Amino acid sequence: MEGLILRLADLDEGALGAVRIIAFFDGFVEHRASLEAVLSATAQFAGCEVGLAGGSVPPLAVRAGGGVPSAGDPPDGVARAPVGDDRWVWLARPGQPLAQDRMLLDRLAHAVRALSPRPRLDHPGTGDPALLELVLGAGADDAGRARALRLLGIEPTCPVTVYAVRSPDPAAGAEFLAGLHPWVRAVRIGDVRAVVGREAPADEPTIPTGVQVGRSAPVPASAAQRAWRGARTALRFTGSGLPAGLTTLAGGSALVTEESLGVWRAIAEQVPGERLAASPDVAALRRLGAEPQGPQTLAMLVAVGATASLRQAAAVLYVHHSTLIARLTKAERVLGFSIDTPAGRTRLTAALIIRALCADLDDLPT
Known part of the structure; x- marks a missing residue:
């Protein structure tokens, strides 16, 4: 394949140059190369930036000289050629175009069309949801996952962001998906919708109520x-399942990112749920929550863990300082440790977070 790569500047403007361009792209079609390889080699061949855009797949671009394609929209004023399915290839050459640019674009479009996956022919009876489950599941090997991605119209090196979305109201969930990205692939797995979209937007998306x-x-x-x-x-740390006001996890936001979890991600993924639930501190919180004034007691503990002093916690709860101390003393007898110390606050915060995780351990598919 490397022997086919020629600099466009070295080509004749006549028949010999046209033959070489045709041979260049026919080699990719013959060897069933990936779209990534075709775009990368074309950028090196042409000596300028090329790409693929339009349709329901993410736009890809390769800088002059080749390399790994990345997500990127075409610059203004590029030369283009249609591929079909509302897709088109483009070429951005600085300065004056070369005589062979039009033929190069046409043959690139032909190669992309010939190498694009055809799900209905190659995988009859299998729709997007089944393919996406294959991509996200643990049972497929790398080759099978790459094939499923291409059948979905997604190149394996394309940058994506994956979302886990839970919504009791289907309309609210659909509203979130509609405003997420120009393209998404989604499938319901259990009570959670798995969504594969383009790179995360610079601005946080609007989260409808209840999502x-x-x-x-x-x-x-x-x-x-x-x-x-x-x-x-990350979904396990969202919403009312996490006590509101815990500054370590942004108060149980409706949107929680994987990057924001820090060490809590390792704990949630690697420590078995049974061991978390068996923690004496978590068991003590469950006993406190089961008492007649359990919700108020837990709210008090959250406020103590999230504020810098007992007086601040009392102000948040709108109770007198002495009332808070009396309730806290009673809670400490059940917990078995003092809360009004740095170590005690850290231990309390950890126990509250783990309690929230334990309440959600059985809700998600594995």
Whole structure:
């Protein structure tokens, strides 16, 4: 394949140059090269930036000289040629175009069309949801996952972000998806909707009321299974399941990102739920929550863990300082440790977070 790569500047403007361009792209079609390889080699061949845009797949661009394609929209004023399915290839050459640019674009479009996956022919009876489950599941090997991605119209190196979305109201969930990205792939797994979209937007998306979202870090599409695991973990820290006011996790936001979890991600993913639930501190919180004034007691403990002093906690709860101390003394007898110390606050905060995780351990599919 490397022997086919020629600099466009070395080509004749006549028949010999046209033959070489045709041979260049026919070699990719014959060897069933990936779209990434075609775009990368074309950028090196042409000596300028090229790309693929439009349709329901993310736009790809390769800088002059080749390299790994990355997500990127075409510059203004580029030369283009249609591929079909509302897609088109483009070429951005600085200065004056060369005589062979039009033929190069046409043959690139032909190669992309010939090498694009055709799900209905290659995988009859299998729709997008089944393919996406294959991509996100742990049962597929790398080759199978890459094939499923291409059948979905996603190149394995394309940057994606994976979301785990829970919504009791389907309309609210659909509203979130509609405003998420120009393109998404989604499938319901259990009570959670798995969503694969383009790179996360610079501005935080609007979360409709009642919708909870865990978001992965951006990854290549080939790593979507790992990102799905990170998004599910982040989802466990969202909403009312996490005590509001804990500054360590932004107060149980409706949107929690994988990157924001820090060490809590390792704890949530690697420590078995049974061991977390068996912690004496978590068991003590469950006993306190089961008492007649349990919700008020837990709210008090959250406020103590999230503020710098007992007086601040009392102000947040709108109770007198002495009333808070009396309630706290009673709670400390059940917990078995003093809360009004730096070590005690850290221990309390950890116990509250783990209690929230334990309450959600059985809700997500594995």
